[in-house]
Amino acid sequence: MPADLTTQTRKEREFQVREELILTHARRLLIERGFQAWNMEQLAEAVEYSKGTLYQHFTSKEDLVLAVATDSLRNRADWFEKAARFQGSTRERSRAIGFACCEFAEKCPEYFHVEMMLKSASFWEKASEERRQAHSFQGARCWRILNHIVVEAMALNEMPRDSFTAEEATFALVSVTVGSHVMTQEPQIRVQAGITNPMQAVRINQDIVCDGLNWKPLFRDHDYSKTDQRIIAEVFPEAVNWYKA
Amino acid sequence: MPADLTTQTRKEREFQVREELILTHARRLLIERGFQAWNMEQLAEAVEYSKGTLYQHFTSKEDLVLAVATDSLRNRADWFEKAARFQGSTRERSRAIGFACCEFAEKCPEYFHVEMMLKSASFWEKASEERRQAHSFQGARCWRILNHIVVEAMALNEMPRDSFTAEEATFALVSVTVGSHVMTQEPQIRVQAGITNPMQAVRINQDIVCDGLNWKPLFRDHDYSKTDQRIIAEVFPEAVNWYKA
DNA sequence: TTCTTTTTTTGACCAACGGTCAAATATTTT
DNA sequence: AAAATATTTGACCGTTGGTCAAAAAAAGAA
Numbered sequence: 001m002p003a004d005l006t007t008q009t010r011k012e013r014e015f016q017v018r019e020e021l022i023l024t025h026a027r028r029l030l031i032e033r034g035f036q037a038w039n040m041e042q043l044a045e046a047v048e049y050s051k052g053t054l055y056q057h058f059t060s061k062e063d064l065v066l067a068v069a070t071d072s073l074r075n076r077a078d079w080f081e082k083a084a085r086f087q088g089s090t091r092e093r094s095r096a097i098g099f100a101c102c103e104f105a106e107k108c109p110e111y112f113h114v115e116m117m118l119k120s121a122s123f124w125e126k127a128s129e130e131r132r133q134a135h136s137f138q139g140a141r142c143w144r145i146l147n148h149i150v151v152e153a154m155a156l157n158e159m160p161r162d163s164f165t166a167e168e169a170t171f172a173l174v175s176v177t178v179g180s181h182v183m184t185q186e187p188q189i190r191v192q193a194g195i196t197n198p199m200q201a202v203r204i205n206q207d208i209v210c211d212g213l214n215w216k217p218l219f220r221d222h223d224y225s226k227t228d229q230r231i232i233a234e235v236f237p238e239a240v241n242w243y244k245a
Numbered sequence: 246m247p248a249d250l251t252t253q254t255r256k257e258r259e260f261q262v263r264e265e266l267i268l269t270h271a272r273r274l275l276i277e278r279g280f281q282a283w284n285m286e287q288l289a290e291a292v293e294y295s296k297g298t299l300y301q302h303f304t305s306k307e308d309l310v311l312a313v314a315t316d317s318l319r320n321r322a323d324w325f326e327k328a329a330r331f332q333g334s335t336r337e338r339s340r341a342i343g344f345a346c347c348e349f350a351e352k353c354p355e356y357f358h359v360e361m362m363l364k365s366a367s368f369w370e371k372a373s374e375e376r377r378q379a380h381s382f383q384g385a386r387c388w389r390i391l392n393h394i395v396v397e398a399m400a401l402n403e404m405p406r407d408s409f410t411a412e413e414a415t416f417a418l419v420s421v422t423v424g425s426h427v428m429t430q431e432p433q434i435r436v437q438a439g440i441t442n443p444m445q446a447v448r449i450n451q452d453i454v455c456d457g458l459n460w461k462p463l464f465r466d467h468d469y470s471k472t473d474q475r476i477i478a479e480v481f482p483e484a485v486n487w488y489k490a
Numbered sequence: 491t492t493c494t495t496t497t498t499t500t501g502a503c504c505a506a507c508g509g510t511c512a513a514a515t516a517t518t519t520t
Numbered sequence: 521a522a523a524a525t526a527t528t529t530g531a532c533c534g535t536t537g538g539t540c541a542a543a544a545a546a547a548g549a550a
Contacts, residue, residue, distance in 0.1 A: 034365050034366055034367050035365060035367070036365070036367040036368075037367055039506080039507055039508075040507080041507080041508095049528080049529090050528065050529045050530060051508090051509080051529085051530075052509090052510080052511085052529055053527085053529075055509070055510080056527085059509095060508075060509080061507095061508065061509090112364075116361040116362070116364045116365065117365075119357075119358065119361045119427065119431070120281070120358060120362075121279055122280070123281075139433060143434070147437075164449070164453070165439075167438045167439050168438070170438065171425075171428065171434070171438040171440070171446065171450070172450045174424075174434070175421055175427075175428045175450050176420055176421045176424055176450070177424070178424040178427055178428060179419075179420035179421055179422070182364065182420075182423055182424065183416065183419060183420045183423060185364055186364075188384060188385070189388075189419070192388050192412070193415065194410075194412050195416070201413075201416060204409070204413055205417045207457075208417045208454055208457035208458060210457070211456070211457040212452075212453035212456040212457030212458075213457075214456075220408055256497095284536055284537075285536080285538080286536080286537095294499080294500090295501060296500085296501075296537090296538080297498095297499065297501070297538095297540085298498085298500075300538070301498085301499090305537075305538080306536095306538090
């Protein structure tokens with residue numbers, strides 16, 4: 001998020017440009033090698049600064065990686081917002097968010113890897129309070145956008161109110177999405193489940209959960225292929241490579 | 246799995262006893278502190294052997310931790326088997342497996358933590374081929390048990406065959422379960438979703454997916470509380486602490 | 491029992507890496 | 521041009537996973 005350039009001094013701007021340079025290279029290393037298989041020395045070399053300079057921006061390797069993840073998460077929230085504005089029924093809009101999730105997984109493949117590490121307390125503890133808050137903030141944005149659609153669906157009686165609360169419904173969608181992404185990463189599961197297109201597998205599971213929530217119109221009663229094409233055309237004008245009709 | 250004691254020499258038996266001692270202490274450290282916050286030296290001290298001896302059993306710290314995880318996973322598969330033998334409809338039996346998952350999460354809290362680490366290639370690579378295979382084997386057992394019930398449900402027309410394949414249905418259940426466990430670990434999500442009982446949240450999500458798969462009798466049409474009590478009484482005779490009616 | 495051989499255990503040692511900070515370098519001010 | 525301030529650097533440190541030659545223990549031979 002480029003803060004307003006007018007109130008910044010040249011120094012501050014240079015500092016920010018360098019931070020983005022570091023983040024870019026760190027993301028590349030994360031994608032290419034994961035977390036362990038590179039060190040701060042190598043990153044310093046890549047950005048053509050010394051190790052000490054890196055530590056002027058980040059308190060630890062974990063802090064840096066969390067910053068990369070938060071950057072990605074901000075993108076996801078932005079995509080969520082755009083998807084939520086899709087013109088259609090509440091279920092169609094939640095579907096657009098499902099697409100945003102897949103697009104996110106495709107464009108920010110390092111994210112889920114970092115997300116897994118975030119579950120371990122020791123990782124989280126090594127990051128700075130500032131970055132932890134930034135990450136929580138973007139996470140909360142994503143939750144709020146989806147939850148808002150669920151609440152609206154219940155208000156419009158497109159989803160029954162008596163079975164589950166809006167929070168339970170939102171939680172179910174979030175859980176199945178994360179779980180599906182995690183499981184599709186596992187080669188063994190891919191074989192056992194016969195998965196050839198991971199993104200499609202994720203979306204099928206989202207359909208199952210929405211149907212389980214009785215979110216009308218049900219997937220099993222309704223053909224969403226027209227909606228899907230509109231979502232791709234209107235929300236993701238750039239090519240979406242993972243979609244198979 | 247204690248191999249047959251008769252064909253083993255005394256040495257071999259002692260070796261095995263020591264391995265179990267190491268695994269026990271490693272599991273305790275994993276639960277108490279996670280993966281990072283203890284080192285091999287401390288573990289060696291705890292088991293009253295030297296570091297070098299640990300490396301006669303395990304090729305690396307990761308190899309050791311994978312062994313702990315596989316031990317737990319074997320327990321889960323055993324619980325799955327027991328749950329699958331529950332007398333009832335296919336959906337009731339899948340419900341019993343859902344309970345087994347919760348019981349597992351409660352009794353082996355270190356497992357999900359390790360499972361997350363297994364997603365990173367570098368971790369997996371540091372473990373020995375032998376232990377990787379053992380882990381895959383137990384994972385496959387769990388899959389097979391659940392998948393078998395799904396196949397049977399379709400054969401008995403308790404779940405429609407035309408919407409999803411048996412593998413897709415199994416995958417959906419596995420995904421939502423893993424995802425729910427992962428998400429309930431996250432304090433922020435707990436607050437946002439208003440979760441007070443994580444295990445109940447997991448089971449709700451399983452109900453939603455089963456309903457989405459149109460697995461009869463549907464949760465929304467049927468009261469499963471009697472079934473739940475039977476499952477607890479018959480499959481988990483020891484106290485189940487997390488269940489709230 | 492005593493000496494020799496084999497097996498097992500040990501902990502000093504190594505390399506790798508995240509992180510620090512005094513010194514060097516660059517920039518700004520006077 | 522010199523002094524003052526700010527920034528960058530990389531040698532250095534502590535920790536830790538992992539190794540291996542030497543020590544200790546066990547087994548075997550006499």
